[in-house]
Amino acid sequence: MREIALIGFVQTLFFSLLIATKRKRETKDYLLIIFLLFVGAELIYRYLIKTITESDNKWLALFDISYWALFGPITLRFCLICSRIGCSHQNQDNTIS
Numbered sequence: 118m119r120e121i122a123l124i125g126f127v128q129t130l131f132f133s134l135l136i137a138t139k140r141k142r143e144t145k146d147y148l149l150i151i152f153l154l155f156v157g158a159e160l161i162y163r164y165l166i167k168t169i170t171e172s173d174n175k176w177l178a179l180f181d182i183s184y185w186a187l188f189g190p191i192t193l194r195f196c197l198i199c200s201r202i203g204c205s206h207q208n209q210d211n212t213i214s
Contacts, residue, residue: 122164
């Protein structure tokens with residue numbers, strides 16, 4: 118099970134790198150990169166919690182707390198920006214017609 122978390126962590130880094138090297142980046146791309154990095158932090162936390170002994174893993178709680186504290190606000194911000202961008206594209210389509 119811990120190997121799955123490690124593979125997921127590498128994939129989130131890879132997808133973040135792909136989005137970061139995109140030519141036309143918008144605000145939603147930056148927010149998606151941040152979101153993926155938080156998911157990667159959670160996955161590396163899950164991997165490390167299984168591999169490190171119980172006495173050494175107290176500092177790992179920071180990963181878990183930061184992920185859950187920022188997951189909701191980042192998701193909300195991403196949805197608001199995507200909906201605002203979608204509305205602006207609809208308005209542009211209406212003015213062109």
